[in-house]
Amino acid sequence: MRKPLVVGNWKMHGNLAANAKLLAALAEGWPSSKQADCVVCAPYPYLFQAQALLGSSDVRWGAQSLNAEGQGAFTGEVSGSMLRDFGCKYVIVGHSERRQLYGETNDAVAAKYAAALSHGLEPILCVGETLAQREAGHTEAVVAEQLDAVLLTVGPAGLSKGVLAYEPVWAIGTGKTASPAQAQAVHKFLRGKVAAADVDVANGLRILYGGSVKASNAETLFAQMDIDGGLVGGASLQWDEFLSICLAARPKAKVAS
Numbered sequence: 370m371r372k373p374l375v376v377g378n379w380k381m382h383g384n385l386a387a388n389a390k391l392l393a394a395l396a397e398g399w400p401s402s403k404q405a406d407c408v409v410c411a412p413y414p415y416l417f418q419a420q421a422l423l424g425s426s427d428v429r430w431g432a433q434s435l436n437a438e439g440q441g442a443f444t445g446e447v448s449g450s451m452l453r454d455f456g457c458k459y460v461i462v463g464h465s466e467r468r469q470l471y472g473e474t475n476d477a478v479a480a481k482y483a484a485a486l487s488h489g490l491e492p493i494l495c496v497g498e499t500l501a502q503r504e505a506g507h508t509e510a511v512v513a514e515q516l517d518a519v520l521l522t523v524g525p526a527g528l529s530k531g532v533l534a535y536e537p538v539w540a541i542g543t544g545k546t547a548s549p550a551q552a553q554a555v556h557k558f559l560r561g562k563v564a565a566a567d568v569d570v571a572n573g574l575r576i577l578y579g580g581s582v583k584a585s586n587a588e589t590l591f592a593q594m595d596i597d598g599g600l601v602g603g604a605s606l607q608w609d610e611f612l613s614i615c616l617a618a619r620p621k622a623k624v625a626s
């Protein structure tokens with residue numbers, strides 16, 4: 370049985386005062402980690418605040434990227450060990466904004482994934498196709514290539530220590546959500562690909578859906594057989610909306626596919 374997980378990606382949003390309200394509300398409102406995991410990935414400067422305000426709650430926190438190197442002359446970068454210093458459990462790698470805006474290649478993402486593991490962090494690997502790639506019928510080839518780069522680097526055992534997130538690029542921040550059936554089809558494909566390498570790892574792997582998840586659509590998405598929760602951008606900035614999404618991830622009967 371896979372434990373559902375909802376991760377909030379704040380991107381480059383927030384300030385001390387607004388974060389304090391949001392984090393306190395989550396710490397207070399999230400009932401327990403027994404049925405599902407609730408996580409916020411804050412910008413680096415606010416990890417200290419997340420640690421201070423979430424430390425005694427069941428909400429966990431993480432970062433949105435890391436450098437693949439352990440330390441050194443890499444101005445502006447942050448290492449996995451620094452994230453551990455601030456109590457991070459998770460780190461997002463390969464978000465489409467990093468791939469598109471900062472030129473992160475599949476190999477660079479794989480190196481970051483491996484670095485996260487080496488620092489005891491749980492990487493959340495994002496994969497997903499653009500609208501042009503979907504319309505050209507290349508969705509499976511694109512996500513397979515993104516996944517393969519990581520599988521080749523860390524093997525199924527390494528994959529089992531992280532989380533996979535399917536995020537169609539055309540659904541991120543656009544208000545366009547993949548339909549539950551569209552999302553399920555890609556999740557099933559991804560799980561099948563992992564199963565070809567290791568069935569047990571595939572069965573235990575949490576695969577999150579990301580792309581305009583809201584309180585109003587979370588439940589139907591999370592009811593799909595291979596969707597184990599969500600990676601949430603915009604809606605994670607409002608505590609009540611995010612909390613509703615996290616609550617919707619608690620286990621229920623799944624729709625057969």
Ligand code: PEP
Nearest residue numbers: 541542579580581602603
């Ligand atoms: C994201 O940033 O990973 C994301 C899915 O954003 P949004 O929920 O705003 O589409």
